[in-house]
Amino acid sequence: MVNQAERVLSGPALWSAQAHMPSVLGRQIVIERAQGSYLYTANGQRLFDGTAGLWHANVGHSHPELAQAAFLQMQTLETYHIFGRYLNDKAVQLGEVLADISPIADPKVILNSGGSDAIDVACKLARRHWQAEGRTSKTLILSRDFAYHGLHAFGTSIAGLQFNRDGYGTESLVPETARISTHDIAAVEATIAEIGADKIAALVAEPVQGTGGVNPPAPGYLEGLQRLCRENDILLIADEVITGFGRTGDMFATERYKLEPDLITFAKGVTSGYAPLGGVLVSPCIWERFYRSGDDTPIFRHGATYAGHATACAVALRHLELLEEEKLLPRVKELEIVLTDGLRQLERLPGVADTRVAGLLGGISLAEDISAERVTDALVDEGFVTRPLRGNTIQISPPFITTDDELRDLLGAIEIALSNQDGKL
Incomplete structure (x- = not known):
């Protein structure tokens, strides 16, 4: 069995950005390709990109x-x-x-x-x-x-x-x-x-x-x-x-x-x-x-x-x-309505402290007894990428090409992930 020290020494040469390295080594997700609103990992997993990378993949990935x-x-x-x-x-x-x-x-x-x-x-x-x-x-x-x-x-x-x-x-x-x-x-x-x-x-x-x-x-x-x-x-x-x-x-x-x-x-x-x-x-x-x-x-x-x-x-x-x-700015305003409605539904959950929306930017602040990092890790296992931010907040900012159903599916997955946390940090 590889111990922690050996895992650190045998990790990749690349130094990850904004990372506590001992915590991510052995857990890194290698993105191999992407198409539209979806990412594909080196081990074959398909992930919906709920953050548009770092807020940037607005027209989706791999646009010809x-x-x-x-x-x-x-x-x-x-x-x-x-x-x-x-x-x-x-x-x-x-x-x-x-x-x-x-x-x-x-x-x-x-x-x-x-x-x-x-x-x-x-x-x-x-x-x-x-x-x-x-x-x-x-x-x-x-x-x-x-x-x-x-x-x-x-x-x-x-x-x-x-x-x-x-x-x-x-x-x-x-x-x-x-x-x-x-x-x-x-x-x-x-x-x-x-x-x-x-x-x-x-x-x-x-x-x-x-x-x-x-x-x-x-x-x-x-x-x-x-x-x-x-x-x-x-x-x-x-x-x-x-x-x-x-x-x-x-x-x-x-x-x-x-x-x-x-x-x-x-x-x-x-x-x-x-x-x-x-x-x-x-x-x-x-x-x-x-x-x-x-x-x-x-x-x-x-x-x-x-x-x-x-x-x-x-x-x-x-x-x-x-x-x-592609009329993407009007599309953002349409998606803002879907996101706003979906976050209002999530606010009813006991694990949600607050939600915020501006355009296709959404934040879900969680109760103190639920870890945003744990929730976002659980979402990856279900095929969705989100990100924990300051204030125990989950980031929602998918590409502008996202469909209404894809956005609702992401919010639904968040609801399931929250219900599965059962107050665990």
């Missing part, structure tokens, strides 16, 4: 049109960088398309490789903006309790999930950060007053918190954040890495909640995860200073080797067409 877009682009130009005088045509085309659908009027578009990159760039740009304005004390970045903004240095530093911030020898990798209340706008106002608006560069907020437990905004909260930012000269950064490109039923959640942010970060849904791509939409109040003619015009030193990657941009362009051709 996106595979063809990548294939054709690689035959022409795999990529070329966009530093200095150089551009590639697909990055230029994507920039124009994104500017056209942006909730921010007349934006500039910064492209990079993903959500964590986008947050890093947006926070740096916010600080760079105030330095260029001569308001050099405005360096601090606010973010919400329970927020998740990726795991680069800035994302780690502004995380509202303490376990992502711990263990690095300092309270924050980037010191000028602070957290605000997730739902209480009066408490946010008090925090700003305590810190001093003259020290605050920006406030970063997910319109709907994802990893923090699928938390839609309290009524009036986002409007209150926007008001406080305007009154105190604080840039508002909307983190739409999860919600962007249809997840809430509108192209951007800032449209659903009628926000007017200064910067919007995006990633996952721009390609449905078919290629790593992210970026930032930048309002004129920020970008104009960097575009004016003159020897004293500042440079914003952003950029990465794969920023504006031509193949990723080609995939994004075709993907955005598919959202329209």
Whole structure:
């Protein structure tokens, strides 16, 4: 019999992300292929993808049109960088398309490789903006309790999930950060007053918190954040890495909640995860200073080797067409009704503490005596993938192509799994 130490030493070379390695070794599920809303493991199991991967597989898996877009682009130009005088045509085309659908009027578009990159760039740009304005004390970045903004240095530093911030020898990798209340706008106002608006560069907020437990905004909260930012000269950064490109039923959640942010970060849904791509939409109040003619015009030193990657941009362009051709945003609004009705039924169960919905984002918070991790493990055995989140919450965020019956089957499987837990942790 293999003991724990031998199992650790004989495990795969790949170091899993966000994993307590001794707990997952020997239990890892290897996904070998996927089609539509379904995953197929190396041992032949078929699994309904109730999380769309990490919130991203919006058009489903293995879409032939996106595979063809990548294939054709690689035959022409795999990529070329966009530093200095150089551009590639697909990055230029994507920039124009994104500017056209942006909730921010007349934006500039910064492209990079993903959500964590986008947050890093947006926070740096916010600080760079105030330095260029001569308001050099405005360096601090606010973010919400329970927020998740990726795991680069800035994302780690502004995380509202303490376990992502711990263990690095300092309270924050980037010191000028602070957290605000997730739902209480009066408490946010008090925090700003305590810190001093003259020290605050920006406030970063997910319109709907994802990893923090699928938390839609309290009524009036986002409007209150926007008001406080305007009154105190604080840039508002909307983190739409999860919600962007249809997840809430509108192209951007800032449209659903009628926000007017200064910067919007995006990633996952721009390609449905078919290629790593992210970026930032930048309002004129920020970008104009960097575009004016003159020897004293500042440079914003952003950029990465794969920023504006031509193949990723080609995939994004075709993907955005598919959202329209397959009428997937209206479909999200239809599925929101099904999800809302199903979660109301689950709320009747004694093991369910609360449920939350925003578009095709759902969260089921369980009673303290039932483990969300145990429930999600049980669901895998029944052919469904979900994920445990903060707050003992089960994540529901399937692809936009999900049928009504598939969504009901997932919720039915959750009900059965809950009934089988019998109050066991």
